[in-house]
Amino acid sequence: MSTYAQGGLMLITDTLRLDAALLRAQLTGALVLPGDEGWDIARQAWNLAVDQRPTAVAMPETVEDVVAVVNFAREHGLRVAAQGTGHNAGALAGLEDTILVKTSEMRGIAIDAEARRARVQAGALWADVAVPAGAQGLAALAGSSHDVGVVGYSLGGGLSWLARKHGLATNSITAIELVTADGRLVRADAENEPDLFWALRGGGGNFGVVTELELELHPITEVYAGMLVWPWERSAEVLEVWRTWAATAPDEITTSARLLQVPPLPDIPEPVRGRQIVVIDGAYLGGEAGGSEVLRALRELGPEIDTFEMIPPAALLAMHMDPPEPVPGRGGHMMLRELTSEAIDAFVAAGGPGSGSSLLMLELRQLGGAVGRSGEGHGALDRLYGDFALFGVGLVVEPGAAEAIGRTLDAVLSAMAPWDAGSAYLNFAEEPIDTSVAYSGEAYERLQAIKARYDAGDVFRANHPIAPAASAS
Ligand SMILES: Cc1cc2nc3c(=O)[nH]c(=O)nc-3n(C[C@H](O)[C@H](O)[C@H](O)COP(=O)(O)OP(=O)(O)OC[C@H]3O[C@@H](n4cnc5c(N)ncnc54)[C@H](O)[C@@H]3O)c2cc1C
Structure with a gap:
């Protein structure tokens, strides 16, 4: 439409700039255009390796702001991409003719301890929810990192340290408020707009800008x-x-096993700083005696460090030693059907000692349990297809690093091809992929039909797109 790139800078037409000034006057939050002061900060994602060049960046502070931005985009033939933090910005392909709606100014949360529910605004991070929930004796199905966005994570699936017992976080969502392509504020839950409610839970940012989620909390201290x-x-x-x-x-119990090449950075705990190690971490829902019994076979391997102890669930946000702040990363993933002895050998040969791996981390997450079971009332991503999820990531900190990381990822993924489940977990997919493989065939067709019903014009640009069904558009 009206944007074009020149010398790496996205330029917009005078008409659009004038209209944008009118939009800006309506908003409580900011609207930043190329060339404006703060443009480079506004367009930055959590993943610092991703160079986002949208038409404009909106930072709504209210639901009315979101409605105004969606209406403006639709009326000007622009698209809308919602972003909480940009942890998964690598998968968002180009942002041409797109308003990036960053929700970081909408971080309010409220906890109803009696009903065991959290209401979470679009920009809330996991630490915003897990810490106050913990103070009331409740646990959320948070991921491994304190600053991942609750909404992006939950709409995409959500693998927590409690996942094998309590399932994907997406299936703990009880209600969703969003602004749809026609600029309506809609509540989707089991009774209202049930198809949309189903689609959002796993179908991600394809159906609107979510302004608020309601989540089930669990009584775990x-x-x-x-x-x-x-x-x-x-x-x-x-x-x-x-x-x-x-x-x-x-x-x-839900665990992860990782090969780590830990950088020698000062904010990394001293015992592992700058070392190459193999780490198993995780959480057991129960007491120390039961947990020790479950871990016995692993402890018989004589770990050099053993930090297992009783901790509050909010402390799980620090256990995995994820980066405390934004970093430039490149990652890749594969869902694995099973792990045989041969698979372990192939994994270690491709990414472990002697491989020349350029990865910071090469991880296997233990799935199964409730993560692998369908359930009544579940959403589009009713379960994950595979017994383990492989995820590898490296830091793009010097020239040539992205290519070196790519080479190791290619080597690992091709070595593991015999155990490929042929599926995907979209939250772990950091590059554009064929999204249909993440769902059952029936679910994907239903997602396409619902996309066509709510967003036939494909206004919403998700990190992992679902194309509207052709017949309905
Ligand atoms: C360090 C790190 C640790 C991680 N740990 C885990 C983990 O333990 N378990 C796990 O399952 N995943 C994990 N992930 C993956 C993570 O769940 C995905 O990257 C997820 O997409 C992040 O959501 P976000 O909102 O922070 O990111 P964003 O990049 O901001 O959002 C991702 C997508 O979600 C959609 N979205 C976001 N906000 C909205 C909104 N308001 N309305 C509509 N759509 C929206 C959009 O399509 C957007 O492109 C991790 C990732 C990293 C980098």
Whole structure:
């Protein structure tokens, strides 16, 4: 439409600039255009390696702001991409002719302890919810990182440390408020707009700008959680024991096993700083005695560090040692059908000692349990298809790093191809992929039909797009 790039700077027509000035006058929040002061900060994503060049960046502070921006975009033939933090900005393809709606100014939350519900505005981070919920004896199905956005994570699935017991976070959503393509504020729940409610839970940012989520909380005051660490020369031996252990582990425990090449940065805990290690971390829903019994086979491997102890669930946000602040990253993932001894050997050979891996982290998340079970009332992503999720990431901190990371990711993913489940977990997909493989065939068709019903003009540009069904558009 009206935007074009020149010398790397996105320019917009005078008419659009004038109309945008009128929009700006209506908004409580900011509207930033290319060339405006603060443009480079406004367009920045959490993933610092991603160069976002939208037509404009809106930072709504109210629901009315969101409505005004969506109406403006539709009337000007522009698209809208909602973004909470930009953790998954790598998957968003170009942002030409698109208003990026950053929700970071809408971070309010409210907890109803009696009903065990949290109401969460669009820009809330997991720390905003998990900490006050914990203070009231409740736990949310938060991910491993304190600053991942609740909305993006939850709409895309949501694998928490309680996942094998309580399922994907998306299926703990009880209501969603959003602004749809026609500029309406809609509440979607089991009774109102049930198709839309179903589609949003797994279908992500394809149907509107979510302004608020309501989530179920769980009455959990403590978990037995921590990490076990060995030198990475022991990777194959440790992972072999972990994979056989995982096959019979109870749903009460959810773990991850990682090969880590930890950078020598000052904010990383001293015992692991600058080291190559193999780490198993996770959480057990139950007491210390039960947890110790469950972990016995892993502890028999004689970890050099063992931090498992009873902790409040909000402390899980720090357990995985995720980056405390935005970083430039490049990642890749694969859903695995199963892990055999041969799979462990292939994994370690491609990404472990002696491989020349350029990855900071190469992870296997334990799935199964409630993550792998369909359930009544679930949304479009009713479960994940695969027993383990592989995720690898490297830091793009010097010239050539992105290519080197890409080479290691290619080597790992091709080595693991025999165990590829042929599915995807879109929250872990950091590059554009064929989104249809993430859902059952029936669910994907239904998603396309619902997309055509609510957004036939494809106003909403999600990180992982669902094309509207052709017949209905
Ligand atoms: C360090 C790190 C740790 C992670 N840990 C976990 C983990 O433990 N478990 C897990 O499951 N995943 C994890 N992830 C993946 C994470 O869930 C995805 O990156 C997720 O998309 C992040 O959501 P966000 O809102 O922070 O990111 P964004 O990039 O801001 O959002 C992702 C997408 O969500 C949609 N969206 C966001 N806000 C809205 C809105 N208001 N309305 C409509 N659509 C919206 C949009 O389509 C957007 O492109 C992790 C990622 C990183 C980088």
